[in-house]
Amino acid sequence: MASISSLGIGSGLDLNGLLDQLRDAERGKLEPIAAQQQQQESRISALGSLQSAMTQFDDSVANLQNASLYESLSASGGGETLSTSVDASAQPGNYNVEVNGLATAGTLASQRIVAEPDQALTDAERTLTLEFANAPEGEPTSVDVTVAGGSTLGDIRDAINAKEGVGVTASVINDGEGSRLALMSSETGEAASVTGMTFETDFFVTDPAVTVSDPADAVEGVIDNGGQDAALSINGIAITSATNQVEEAIQGVTLDLQAEGSATLSVEQDTLKVREAVSGFVSSFNELKGTIGELTAYDAETGQAGELNGDRTVRTVESRLRSVLSGGVPGGEIGMLSEVGISLQRDGTLELDEDALSEQVSGNMAALGEFFAGGEATTGMAGRVGEALGQMLDDSGLVSRSIEGAEGRLERLGERYARMEQGVERTIDRYRTQFGQLDGMIAQMNQTSTYLTQQFANLDAQLNQGN
Template identity: 25%
Template sequence: MASPISTSTGLGSGLAIKDIVTSLVDSDKYAKQTQITKQTALTTTKLSGVSTLKSALDAFQTAMTNLGKTDTPAFNGFAATSSLTANITATTTNSAVAGSYAMEVTKLATSSSVASASFDATAASAIPSGTLTITQNTTNTAFDIPAGSTLQQVRDLINAKTSTSGVSANIISDGAGSRLVFGSTKTGAGTDITTSSTIAGLTIGSGDVLDPNSATSAGRIGAVAADGEMLIGGLKVTSSTNTYTTALTGVSITAVAVGKSTVTVAGNTDGLKTSLQTFVDAYNNVVKTINSLTKATADANGDLTVSAAMTGDSLPRDLLAALREQLITPGPGSKLSTLAQLGIQTAQSGGTLTFDAGKFTKAMNDKNLGSEVQQMFSGTNAENGLLARMKKAIEPYNKTGGTLDERTKSLNKTSTDLKAQQTALDIRVANLTSTLTAKYNAMDLLVGQMKSTLSSITSFFDTLNAQASG
């Protein structure tokens, strides 16, 4: 803000008015300005600290979620490998049994595909009004076709209900015109599509086969929907899909293409080690973040007086205590109930976790604890596994509207209040500067006038003295 003082030295008094006013104003505002500056810096630091902690918890929660995915279990005691993944892939659960299995996909599960008669796709109203009912796997889905509908509009009506009907539609054009082609989203025997309609060309019976050379023909394209078949150790198994989840205990098999492959099931030592290290790293990131936010550092004299963003704050300590409690809480397993059995322990300094690979390998090989690891981390229900307990421990802090959000809200309010105080102080300083300047300028004017009067009087008496002497 520009100073209202136009001159630095009074013309009448010779005083450094600007310097005097600045000193008086600075003295007046010093205490409040110091308070506002310190509080603003502290609030900004705390906001940054809360944001850093929240980001660390977000990353930890993401890691826990990824490790706990049911479709890609991270802590399986066994792993399945396929000698030819172009034909067969496989995954395991903890109920799997080690072994090697010769497999052959002899038939892939197929879905139904049917086509309507040909229509003129270029016509503005290719299909007259009427009704259409599509039947797939005993599910009937009815559609009311408005007058003047195009093929595209009918297609879109059908696709809007694909999730419930199990049927999708598209348009294929050939020399005879354009046909609506219906495909099943489900595979296996009994999933053939049939239709009935009041509109000519849209009725397709179960035995109808499409004649692509006839514009009026409507029916099945290719073979009927069929189950998949494969041989496991020479024994034939079937599935309505290309995934076999019950054919081999503890192994989920996916048929990719017709052909052979050997699936080997063995202990998942390397996979478990990687997953455990991921857990340890994710936990340690939170601990290191909390340590950096709470630990005071040394000043120039070596004294621990330089505070971090959350030094002395109970929030991070409470959070860390909640997490550590879950580490020492026994899991639901009988053979494996503590992390220490897997070589995971808390370091004496810093509170981070250490992972002893040698002790882990011994637990896998000598004590056969591999099949128990999944149960320890994922639990026997949705609540008693270590991953679920960890997520529950940080939820009060990290959830929307939780402790960290409320802390951020409070700090933002403090920041807003400090800005308002700074604005008020700036106005006070400007007013005080203007007032003092006016007063000192008035004083300077008065002093100038008094000097001028004194000069006139002195000159008058000097004149009298000169006349008297003459």
């Protein structure tokens, strides 16, 4: 039988088109599996959204579970004079603060040196010694800076600034008549002040074009402004500080001095943080409820349903949380969420009564903390909600198992799809072989038909000649 290189050549039939139609018909068997894969992918995505919303709610629950929240303090009343920060060791109290002077960094400027900016001031490598007469114990009282020969005033400045741990920042200042080498201590306070600059003999070149002003001249000579410590008093007690950040003068409170003046400082319970934590708890739960509503919605007009409509996992999550939130915390002064100003609405959301919460925050903080964070022998409301969420969110919990189950089904559907797809291709290959055989057979039959037709025509011609 003749070999056919392309279907349809031998028979003249559209066998390729017929083969494509058969392939489409065979692949139609894959559509139900593809639809199931899409369904499982949508469910996995929806469960991921549910898990994310539950995790965010769990974060807000953890804030309320922190017992230190109900003991946190804040400071107020510094005004323009000072700002404050408070840590856990602070104690409530009122303080009168007088800031009499801010800490400043010491400055020291050399005598005026009249020279061109690029004028060399050294004839050889020299040493510049910076002196710190009041350096704290253990700190160096002087620092040597090596200055290369032929250095300009700018080069000297750069050499100082390049010296690690030199304790000052150098600059060049021109007052219109000449330039000075100016130093500013890196830190504030009297002890950090630079008090002198000592040069080696012949530090400056003796070029007549270079004039060194008389150091004794009050205007042209060395200018020394020593650094000052901050001076303040707290409730009449005098305090000095090398910096404008005064720590532990008041236990657990850091004062950042900003201007001279008076301030009345109050350290008291930070009720704002508690109100924000409770409000965040309510808002986060309602966001979770909104996510669940979207995932389980059903539109009767279009017949469209959310990915988790009727899903057992969602029903269990809602039931567990509703049970915990509507339950109480026995043994404490506050036993129910409603006493805090939080009520469960008919649509399943929570509503917060700000006035009722403020009343508890202002006058009953200890009981509020015990209700949410619990005590030595009791688990608070936040702990109970957190435990329920943890059981559902951990690796072996309800939500994780649901996601793993959907992922497993998706994997099995993928394997089934691959097997059926291979089966379709094998079927199409079998059809292609059969069509090739058919094409070759028809081609051979056509050749035979043509041959016979020719033979009959020749025979007929011979018969006609005989007549």
